[in-house]
Amino acid sequence: MTENINNNTEKKRILSGIQPSGALTLGNYVGALRNFVELQEEGLYESFYMIADLHSITVRQEPKNLRKNTMDLLALFIACGLDPKKDPIFFQSHIPAHLQLSWVLTCNTYMGELSRMTQFKDKSRKHENNINAGLFTYPSLMAADILLYQADLVPVGEDQRQHLELTRDLANRFNNLYSETFKIPEAYTPKVGARIMSLQDPTQKMSKSDPNENSYILLLDPIDKAVKKIKRAVTDSEACVKRGEGKDGVMNLMSIYSAATNKSFDEIELEFEGKGYGDFKAAVAEAVAYTLKPIQERYNDLMKNKDYLEEVYKESAARASYVANKTLSKVYRKVGFVQP
């Protein structure tokens, strides 16, 4: 009755998508990339890492920046410890199946559903002069990204939950209309997901789109610059390294220190008992430098080896397309397209 829509390995599948819309921050590393590496080392899942360049052009991009950001992201994934031999890391635009499935899904997505997407409303407000149709149909493309790989799990932040919910609705709708075709994906919430906040306003998430440069640390920030940003981070007047009301700034630095050293908050409080913020910030800065340095070294080596990067994205695209095309041809057959 139900067709086999499982992959042939027993492992559950994860599809991760990340847009190449700028440099990665320490927050991206701690909140996402580091978890990807840990997941890969555990080896319990089969993962697909997609760099979502098609999504990026829903807002205006400078072509040479887009190209650089896309390659940078690939190099950074590897520099942070992902092994492309284990799981493919590919560019979305290299696999036409994403767009092909996205069209079929778009024809099964209601205007009303897309109009309710809060990200569409936010982005329309931010890009008043470029409210394009792609920005509107973006969630159908994202659904295609996920459903093509029959993903069981999708790591998504709060801002993408609504899109994942729509993906599930579209998958169910298609399965009900045309028979069982897609796996219904679920959100994946990593065990350790420290959220790193802005260094200047610790009630806001650390973000590269913040106009204040001092609020975020980029993975590729020169070390001395990163150190300065830590030293300038906002704290409070209590001069005491511990958790507490009104101590968001200090707690954020504690999260960063904890992420970099694996020390618990209790251990950190003990370590800095009786010490001031000067000592604490110096230690955080050193720990951050220690984290960034090997990543930057590997990144620099990779950027000198374009042939290797090209080999990675080509091989990855080949592996990913194989899976994607299998799903796509089923879909094409089920909707009634004549086999080519």
Ligand code: TRP
């Ligand atoms: N829309 C996601 C973002 O902006 C990126 C993305 C595209 C994605 N396709 C995806 C994330 C598929 C998860 C799964 O962050």
